[in-house]
Amino acid sequence: MNLLVLLKMVPDVVEELEIASDGAGLDMDVARMALSESDDHALEQALLLKERMGGTLAVLAVDAAEVDDALFTALAKGADRALKVDAGEVAQLGTRALADLLSQVIADGHNLLPVDLILTGTQAIDDLDGLMAPLVAHQLGLPYIAIVIQVTPDPARRVASVVKEYPGGVRGRFEIDLPAVVGIQSAERPPRYVPVAKVRAAMKTQRIETVQAPTLADGGTVLAEVKSMSKPEETGRAEMIEGTPEAASARLCGILAERGLV
Amino acid sequence: MPGNIWVLAEHWRGKVSEITFEALALGRDVADQLGSKVEAVLLGHGVKDLASQLGAAARVISTDHEALAEVVPEVYAEALAQLARRERPAAVLTPLSNVTLGVGTLLAAKLGASAINFCKNVRVVDGKIEAHAVLYGGKIETKVAAAAEPVVLGIGPGARLADAGRSAEPPAVVDEVTVDLPEAQPIRFKEFIEPEAGEVDVTQQDVLVAVGRGIGSRDNIALAEELAAALGGVVCGSRPVIDQGWLPPSRQIGKSGMQVKPRLYLALGISGAPEHVEGMRGAELIVAVNTDPAAPIFNVAHYGTTADVLEFLPLLTEQAKALRG
Numbered sequence A: 001m002n003l004l005v006l007l008k009m010v011p012d013v014v015e016e017l018e019i020a021s022d023g024a025g026l027d028m029d030v031a032r033m034a035l036s037e038s039d040d041h042a043l044e045q046a047l048l049l050k051e052r053m054g055g056t057l058a059v060l061a062v063d064a065a066e067v068d069d070a071l072f073t074a075l076a077k078g079a080d081r082a083l084k085v086d087a088g089e090v091a092q093l094g095t096r097a098l099a100d101l102l103s104q105v106i107a108d109g110h111n112l113l114p115v116d117l118i119l120t121g122t123q124a125i126d127d128l129d130g131l132m133a134p135l136v137a138h139q140l141g142l143p144y145i146a147i148v149i150q151v152t153p154d155p156a157r158r159v160a161s162v163v164k165e166y167p168g169g170v171r172g173r174f175e176i177d178l179p180a181v182v183g184i185q186s187a188e189r190p191p192r193y194v195p196v197a198k199v200r201a202a203m204k205t206q207r208i209e210t211v212q213a214p215t216l217a218d219g220g221t222v223l224a225e226v227k228s229m230s231k232p233e234e235t236g237r238a239e240m241i242e243g244t245p246e247a248a249s250a251r252l253c254g255i256l257a258e259r260g261l262v
Numbered sequence B: 001m002p003g004n005i006w007v008l009a010e011h012w013r014g015k016v017s018e019i020t021f022e023a024l025a026l027g028r029d030v031a032d033q034l035g036s037k038v039e040a041v042l043l044g045h046g047v048k049d050l051a052s053q054l055g056a057a058a059r060v061i062s063t064d065h066e067a068l069a070e071v072v073p074e075v076y077a078e079a080l081a082q083l084a085r086r087e088r089p090a091a092v093l094t095p096l097s098n099v100t101l102g103v104g105t106l107l108a109a110k111l112g113a114s115a116i117n118f119c120k121n122v123r124v125v126d127g128k129i130e131a132h133a134v135l136y137g138g139k140i141e142t143k144v145a146a147a148a149e150p151v152v153l154g155i156g157p158g159a160r161l162a163d164a165g166r167s168a169e170p171p172a173v174v175d176e177v178t179v180d181l182p183e184a185q186p187i188r189f190k191e192f193i194e195p196e197a198g199e200v201d202v203t204q205q206d207v208l209v210a211v212g213r214g215i216g217s218r219d220n221i222a223l224a225e226e227l228a229a230a231l232g233g234v235v236c237g238s239r240p241v242i243d244q245g246w247l248p249p250s251r252q253i254g255k256s257g258m259q260v261k262p263r264l265y266l267a268l269g270i271s272g273a274p275e276h277v278e279g280m281r282g283a284e285l286i287v288a289v290n291t292d293p294a295a296p297i298f299n300v301a302h303y304g305t306t307a308d309v310l311e312f313l314p315l316l317t318e319q320a321k322a323l324r325g
Ligand SMILES: Cc1cc2nc3c(=O)[nH]c(=O)nc-3n(C[C@H](O)[C@H](O)[C@H](O)COP(=O)(O)OP(=O)(O)OC[C@H]3O[C@@H](n4cnc5c(N)ncnc54)[C@H](O)[C@@H]3O)c2cc1C
Pocket: A122, A123, A147, A185, B098, B137, B211, B212, B213, B214, B215, B237, B238, B239, B240, B241, B252, B253, B254, B255, B256, B257, B258, B268, B269, B270, B271, B272, B273, B274, B275, B276, B279, B289, B290, B291, B292, B295, B307, B308, B309, B310
């Protein structure tokens, strides 16, 4: 199996998010970037498939703050290659532009082809102008399915059996022709932990291959314009119970008692 | 003439989804502002009868094809693209649900159109469609203008009340139209897998103690179990808790999990991502405990506190026990 995982960095929402002075984006000096959570699951699923079936595993991302960390971590976990697309000064690319860049890099070769499965996260928290997996599938002319929690390739038949989530705990099984692009929701097991020492070792012994950004036919179309960003309005917000945890819990207990809930 | 507003009428296992009615209500508001009409697009196989429920739309465009029996995003997007090229709607509203996710992105890609995801409202400003979208797990809201028509809008749940998009009357016009889809498809639906029945049914509880990633570890679930016992409720959780294996899948609340409407929903260490909130926003009383004062859960909760959940939980359990006597 030749596996390719597309990784994307997103602002870490555990940290405070600040709006930039132009009011139309995040202040990227304040934001801390982290690997998109479902991309981490996509990587885990790919690592499991590689362990099970052999083959190669490459990870590919567009340059962004902290992306080297994410790529070296992937190498430390067992990826064979890590590629980074140098997109120059482009600060905040939409998912559509990122997908265009990644698809073009894949199509250009870089020893990424032939590929059997391209895995990436189902959805990232900043996928405002589209989702990565269907965009890449569209560009490369490959079948696509997402919200996937199980992938079982059958290389001999050139198909994979995939399980996707529906609402209410229901799941659906599909058969998909390979090669394909699969949007992973959760890996079969939680993403593995890799000790910092191992990541440091990977930084010393392995390298990230840098690829110059290809020129896109339509110049990376911008099809939606962010006019403004803001924090959610304070209206309808919870009544906050202040004070020590003891006082707050006593107050809450009182509220529950009033409503006959205790 | 401004183009019409289309709503992809999602249905699943023979039922029109609630989000379809919500999107119809939203679509009608947008069409009114634009001076055009809202139309529903019903794609499927053997489900033509569902059109009668879509009376909130001025017209239903109904397409029956074997390849449309289950939603495969590529196939649905292709059908929609063919229809949109013929009729040139101003906007296509597609539900961002587990059934339909991906269709909107592919449709926009096929049409070379704008796509705007995570919409919770859509308005017309100076004659142009402007979406109000929710980003970063609910932490930021943004206003986005489409740069090209048509615009494909991914609609999250709760944009309007579903009842506002229901109609006792059938639609005035139902047009049955055909699309040209390939016989052989690279993605083939095989079967549904029903969820394993849990030992408790979270949808039937008055009191739910819900834990999120903020609970920290499997061991701490016991703290929540104690509180649930004291309140006569049960423990449920957000996706990461279930993914970690700390609680069984039957306890997951949200988009992929269960929809619940208990009398009390205690959200402990849950950020309040839209995919979680859609499963619990109907609860009568929502109380959130989260150390992050900017956590979006506080936008749906009635009461909140920024206490550390590990500190708060034993205290509340003690006091609840004392009150019960
Ligand atoms: C297609 C799709 C379907 C999905 N379906 C679901 C679903 O069914 N259900 C679901 O829940 N999610 C679902 N998600 C995932 C969802 O987007 C979020 O990732 C998830 O809900 C986050 O869970 P969380 O709030 O527990 O974790 P986080 O977002 O990580 O939040 C943890 C919170 O705990 C707080 N915290 C940390 N430590 C403490 C402490 N000591 N005391 C108090 N607070 C603390 C933090 O401030 C933070 O707000 C789905 C996503 C997609 C894309």
